[in-house]
Amino acid sequence: MSLTTDLSQAKSRANQRAKARAKSGSDNAQARETSPSPRRRSRKRRERLFQWLFLVPAVTYMALLFGYPVVKNIVMSFQDYTTATFFTGEAPWVGLANYAKVLSSSLFSTSLVNTALFTLGSILGQFVIGLALAIFFQRKFPLNGILRSLLLLPWLLPLIVSSAVWRWILDKDSGALNRFLGELHIVNTGVPWLTSTSLALIAVVGVNIWIGIPFNLTILYGGLQEIPDELYEAGSLDGATGWKAFRHITWPMLRPVVSVVLVLGVVYTLKVLDIILGLTNGGPANSTQTIATQSYDLSFHEFKFGEGAALGNVLVVISLVFAVLYLRASRRSVDE
Amino acid sequence: MKSAIRTRRPLALAVAALVGLPLAISGCGTTASASSTDAVKEISVMDYYNNEPDKSFIGDALTACGTKAGVTIKRETVPGKSLISKVLQQSSSKTLPDVLMLDNPDLQQIAATGALAPLSDFNISTADFAPGVLSAGTYKDKVYGLAPTVNTIALFYNKDILAKAGVTPPTTWDELKAAATKLTSGEQYGLAFNANPTYEGTWQFLPVMWSNGGDEKNIDTPETAQALQLWTDLVKDGSVSSSALNWTQADVKDQFMAGKAAMMVNGPWQIPALDKKTTLQYGVVKIPVRDASQTAVAPLGGEVWTVPQTGNKAHQAKAAEVVACMNSDENQLAMAKVRNTIPSKTSLAAKFATDNPKLATFTDLIKTARARTGELGEGWPAQATKIYTAIQTALTGKASPADALKQAQGQ
Structure with a gap:
């Protein structure tokens, strides 16, 4: 009973709407152009909805794998987070106590200086050697491709493997490096590469340079390939060859690539x-x-865990500074 | 226009499916928990014996104990380094195994979280166990874990090299220093130990520190300083390579096996490797003490078996049966023999030592061995860090032993 009345009511309402639409359609064509019809509006809304749906995977991914750890780490750094927390879920709020403890520890200044030296030394070495090799491989010579791919090797090895091998190479008594230097009569006694407080950091930086060269080489080589040959031809007519060509053609053209390599390098090395x-x-x-x-x-x-998280956040902040520097630099190069 | 919308619909479905996928996967994990009313058919076990031959030795013992308790064993072995992070992860997701093995210095840390059940709940007897073994397994007066077999470290010496040099195995620090100097020549060092900046470095230093009356509660004492002075002197006069600062115990064994060290500080787990080199003749004595009247106090090593609080009483009861079985007299003797470790019950020591003369020194040491966490419990990791920091500071010459200890204690 009620169903039939509802149906008839709906039918009459639909009729009225159809009439109204026909009327507005005939005498108001102009208005239709500017204000969208309900049908158009719903289509637009649906499009909007789809746009959002396409964003969902990316947003979910970012929130789960980037947002959550970052937020968790920040929260953790303000808590007394211990092994017990994992079982009980209880982590008392301690405010800035973790930061105070970590930053005032006598080890912090040592670590900070070491981090700076390690990053600076690694980046400098990796970049200079990587750039030199990239320029070298620009020339055409036999086995160029094979040699270049061999140079990628340090990058492909698992870090645990390379560090174990280097640990053996750098050993004081039976390490390959000291044997080699001994045979050449450069040193008489074993150099304590990894066990002397003055040499260990240098040795570690050296190994990290070895690991970082392939990355620098690959990206810089790619950047060099992008520079058109015509520039060098034109330059040579004006007398810009060798160092001058590098200074006035290669370097300015390579700058955007260089800034990417350096900033990524710093963030990776930190x-x-x-x-x-x-x-x-x-x-x-x-x-x-x-x-x-x-x-x-x-x-x-x-x-x-709380103190570890606090120190981790300090590192994140330092990395962020470089990330911001990079963003500003890349914006400037786009503007140029 | 209609057709355009229609083609988009599958895409939207695909998007929805992709988003839903991780949720669906994570949802699967929750169905695994069994109800406690069913008869227990299988219990899960986690340990870090992931290398042969220990993997099989322990696996066989577990299987036998499982059969005896009427359950099958679902065992997971993880690398030693990742065990604790795995345990913490499982304790927050409430998926701890029914039987859990822990390295003994970690027991109190985990027991303190409330994740373990006291073994007295299951009437497991702790009679006869060596005092050090019990103190390692105890947290706040309750025993949470028992180790079937344990180990410690002692002084290994190369019989041929010592005989050739006319040196007898040292028993006091003075003898040790004299022997080490005499045995150092060319590429051969007198002694090898490890003093690396990890808990392993601390562990190797404990025998000299404890035997001389040093205590981990406060390392800024003359007794500990004397012990650190010994380590420093040995490195300074060249009888121990300064590479000790970066060696692991495995590296120390390699040096000893290659004949590059005449003596070494190491544990019985190296015996299978040493025995593979048939030309190597070695003996084992206690690590020397400063004064002949002092008793050698060795640090206790080994793994304890525990019953986590899984909330499933029936499973826990079966798990406890397995833990008790692993610690039975027969299992202790059998596992100690094949794994070159020492039974943890003192009542078994005499028989074991006569049957296994190679392990006699270690067996003797276990009677008085001390657990690292015996005094400090959960406070041990922090103090162990201070100890290896002081060792490294003194051995690199950055400060005198006494100052290095003072600095580290004050940190």
Whole structure:
């Protein structure tokens, strides 16, 4: 009973609407252009909805794999987060106590200086050698391709493997490097590469340079390939060859690539962990201890997860500074 | 226009499916928990014996104990380094195994979280166990874990090299220093130990520190300083390579096997490797003490078996049966023999030592061995870090042993 009345009511309403539409359609064509019809509006809304749906996977991915860890780490750094927390879920709020403890520790300044030296040394070495090799491989000579792919090897090896091998190479008594230097009569006694407080950081930086060269070489080589030959031809007519060609053609053209390589390099190097743990464990006497290794130590060896997180956040902030620098630099180069 | 919308619909479905996929996958994990009313057919076990031959030795013992308790064993072995992070992960997701093996210095840390059940709940007897073994397994007066077999470290010496040099195995620090100097020549060092910046470096230092009356509660004491002075002197005069600062115990064994060290500080787990080199003749003595009147105190090593609080009483009861079985006299003797470790019950020591002369020194040491967490419990990791920091500072010459200890203790 009620169903039939509803149906008839709906029918009459639909009729009225159809009439109204026909009327507006005939005498109001202009208005239709400017204000969208309900049908159009719903289509637009649906399009909007689809746009959002396409964003969902990316947003979910970012929220789960980037947002959650970052937020969790920040929250953790303000908590007394211990092994018990994992079982009970209780982590008392301690405010800035973790930061105060970590930043006032006598080890922090050592780690900070080591991190700076490690990053600076690694980046400088990787970049200079990588650029030199990239320019070298610009020339055409036999076996160029094979040699270039062989140079990628350090990049392909798992870091644990390369650090184990280097640990053996750099050993004081039976290491290959000292044997080699001994045969050449450069040194008489074993050089304690990894066990002297003054040499260990240099040795670790050296190994990290070796690992970083392929990355620098590959990206810079790609950048060099992009520079049109005509520029060099025109330059040589004006007398710009050799160093001058590099200074006035290669370098300015390569600058955007250089800034990418440097900033990514800094961010990658700041967080280096496995190589240092594999080579020296932060020793001897903390001389290769960086913020990354110290943070790892606090969290996973001393189980002070709150302090480890606080130190980790300090590292994130330092990385962010470089990321912002990069964004500004890349914006400027686009403007140019 | 209609057709355009129609082609978009499958896409939208695909998007929805992709978003839903991780949820669906994670949802699957929750169906695994069994109800506690069913008869228990299978219990899960986690340990870190992931290398042969230990993997099989332990696996066989577990299977036998499972059969005895009427359950099958679902065992998972993880690498030693990732065990604790795995345990923490499982304790927050409430998926701890029914039987869990832990390295003994980690037991109190985990027991303190409330994740383990006291073994007294299941009437497991702790009679006869060596005091060090019990103190390692105890947290706040309750025993949470028992180790069937344990180990410690001692001084290994190369019989041929010592005989050739006319040196007898040292028993005091002075003898040790004299022997090490005499045995150092060319590419051969007198002694090898490890003093790396990890808990392993601390562990190798404990015998000299403890035997001389040093204590981990406060390392800024003359007794500990004397012990660190010994380590420093040995490195300084060249009888121990400064590579000790970066060696692991495995590296130390390699040096000893290659004849590059006449003596070494190491544990019985190296014996199978040493025995593979048939030309190597070695002996084992206690690590020397400063004064002949002192007793050698060795640090206790080994893994304890525990019953986590899984919330499933029936499973826990079966798990406890397995833990008790793993610690039975027969299993202790059998596992100790094949794994070159020492039974943890003192009542078994005498028989074991006569049957296994190679392990006699270690068996003797276990009677008085101390657990690292015995005094400090959960506070041990922090203090162990201070100890290896002080060792590294002193051995690199950055500070005198006494100052290095003072600095580290104050940190």
